[in-house]
Amino acid sequence: xxxxxxxxxxxxxxxxxxxxxxxxxxxxxxxxxxxxxxxxxxxxxxxxxxxxxxxxxxxxxxxxxxxxxxxxxxxxxxxxxxxxxxxxxxxxxxxxxxxxxxx
Amino acid sequence: xxxxxxxxxxxxxxxxxxxxxxxxxxxxxxxxxxxxxxxxxxxxxxxxxxxxxxxxxxxxxxxxxxxxxxxxxxxxxxxxxxxxxxxxxxxxxxxxxxxxxxxxxxxxxxxxxxxxxxxxxxxxxxxxxxxxxxxxxxxxxxxxxxxxxxxxxxxxxxxxxxxxxxxxxxxxxxxxxxxxxxxxxxxxxxxxxxxxxxxxxxxxxxxxxxxxxxxxxxxxxxxxxxxxxxxxxxxxxxxxxxxxxxxxxxxxxxxxxxxxxxxxxxx
Numbered sequence: 386x387x388x389x390x391x392x393x394x395x396x397x398x399x400x401x402x403x404x405x406x407x408x409x410x411x412x413x414x415x416x417x418x419x420x421x422x423x424x425x426x427x428x429x430x431x432x433x434x435x436x437x438x439x440x441x442x443x444x445x446x447x448x449x450x451x452x453x454x455x456x457x458x459x460x461x462x463x464x465x466x467x468x469x470x471x472x473x474x475x476x477x478x479x480x481x482x483x484x485x486x487x488x
Numbered sequence: 489x490x491x492x493x494x495x496x497x498x499x500x501x502x503x504x505x506x507x508x509x510x511x512x513x514x515x516x517x518x519x520x521x522x523x524x525x526x527x528x529x530x531x532x533x534x535x536x537x538x539x540x541x542x543x544x545x546x547x548x549x550x551x552x553x554x555x556x557x558x559x560x561x562x563x564x565x566x567x568x569x570x571x572x573x574x575x576x577x578x579x580x581x582x583x584x585x586x587x588x589x590x591x592x593x594x595x596x597x598x599x600x601x602x603x604x605x606x607x608x609x610x611x612x613x614x615x616x617x618x619x620x621x622x623x624x625x626x627x628x629x630x631x632x633x634x635x636x637x638x639x640x641x642x643x644x645x646x647x648x649x650x651x652x653x654x655x656x657x658x659x660x661x662x663x664x665x666x667x668x669x670x671x672x673x674x675x676x677x678x679x680x681x682x683x684x685x686x687x688x689x690x691x692x693x694x695x696x697x698x699x700x701x702x703x704x705x706x707x708x709x710x711x712x713x714x715x716x717x718x719x720x721x722x723x724x725x726x727x728x729x730x731x732x733x734x735x736x737x738x739x740x741x742x743x744x745x746x747x748x749x750x751x752x753x754x755x
Contacts, residue, residue, distance in 0.1 A: 410598065417723075423705065424690060425527060425732070425746060426620065426650060429564045429580050430604060436581070 410462040411482070417453040418470060418480035424448070427477070434475035438467055454485065499709040509603055510699070512741050512754040513676035514727045518553045519750055526744040526751055527692070528607070528733040531569040538563035538751065539577070539743060546577065551753075559588060567618070567651050567693065567733060578605035578617070583615070591731030600626045600633045606691070607643065607662070616650040625652050625661055627674060636676040641666055644678040647706055651693040652731075653701070661671070662691050662703065669694060682718035697736040703744070711743055727752050 422428060431453060434445050440461040445454040451453040453472075457463055465482055472479040519527060524547065525540040536555075539550050539605040548557035560709060563581035570576070575588040576596065576633045583604055585596040595616075603621035610616075617626040625638035635645035636659060653663035658674045660681060667688035671680040682703075689707035700715040711724040711734055730747035741754040 408675060425608060426566075426580075426648070426692075429541065430621065432564075433581050 389463045407475045409465045409482075410466055411455075411468065412457050412462045412483075414485035415457065415468075415482060416485050417455065417468065417482050418477040419451050419453055419470065420480055422446070422448055422453075422477060429470065431475045431477060433472045435468070438463055438471055500501050500526060504541040509721060512722060512724060513679060514724075515753045516544075517577045517727065517745075517750040517752050518549070518551060520547070520549065520553050521536075522749055523739075524749045525746050526733070526749075527565075527746055528567040529554075529742055529744050529751065530568040530570045530575065531636075531735060531737050532573060532575075536742075538567060539568050541565055541580070546575075557706055562586065562720075566605065569607075569609055571610035571612075576608055576610055578608055580604050580606065580620075592596065592651045596628065599628060599631055600635070602626060606649065609652050611656045614654055616654050616691075618652045620650065620663070623647060623649065625649060625659060625672075625738065627676075629674070634674065634676060636672050637661065637663075637670070643681055644670070645682060646670070652752050653694045655696055656699075660701065662694050664692050664706075667691055667719075680718055682714060683712065686712060688712075693731075693733040693738060695734045695736050695741075697753040700740065702734045704734050706730060706732060706746075711741075724754060 429447045432444050434444050435441055440457050440463040441455050442458040443456040469479045501697045514755050519653050523543060524540050524740055525542045527541050528539045530537050530634050535548055540633050544562055546559040546565055549555055549556050562577060564579045566580050568577050579586060583602050587594045587596050602617055602619045605617050606620040607618040613630045619626050620751050625636040627634045627636055642645060646663050648665040649661050649703045650664040653660045661670045663670045668684045669682040669691055672678055691703050692706040693704040695702050704711055711731055714723040715721055719740050728743055729745040731743050732746040733744040735742040739755060743752040745752060
């Protein structure tokens, strides 16, 4: 029973961390890892969808490494949830989203 | 005399067969400017154009690769086409189709909304557009629109179509991520499925010769040649690097190598 509580606690903690990540406000230059990004049509499709996000100033798609590099306009922020949704709408699976300086 | 006629007849028969079953062989590559990545090709007369979406431009070249003209500032130009001297350019990011004629740029009136036009073909007053994100073909004849296909994987359904060709009374669709070519009539009735068993991994472009058609197998670095019945005749594998388009012109077959700055020539 004790083990069950520990597992439940770990599971809930993980969900909380995810929820916090989704609500994060992104600023500056952001690196997004994207699954399934393989061809030029995919890259341009992703670019097209991310351009719709208010506050995103520039987008650079790196097909070779499956990355989208976004620059958020100065003084503005974009929530991570919106970025993730637009990536999913373009037909891809978003993975890690990090500030570019984080590596 | 009788023997002579028999021999002559044999030779005529032999040469007509070889023309029908022409084997394409690699001749050379046209080297393009170092940053160019050719996605699609179109030719009228001696003018060979290619779209270069990475650089937001189109370039006109001669067969040595020398740049003769350019059109810049197009937001990801995709599969281009010529009809009656007019260049048609689908702009992927803005859902616009531009036409260029004698240096004049115009917006093509399409009576249906497209989301990410990936390719088109124009024959007279008939326009077919590969409507990438809507998983359909927009067929416009004298202003009247018919939609062909819907999203799906079954026969007659489409999944991210990239290129389309009008051939007499048929519509050939590069049903890219279903890894096949589907053939429809103008009412949208499915007539044939080609390439389903040929191991495609993204069938991205189609081009016709008088004897058949070629299809690019983008992720496998191949170009497959079919006769007009859809029977596979030849597979080109060498000197091709990520083919995104193919073009027949008389006795030459051009292949756009998107992952390098070149166009391959086969004869």
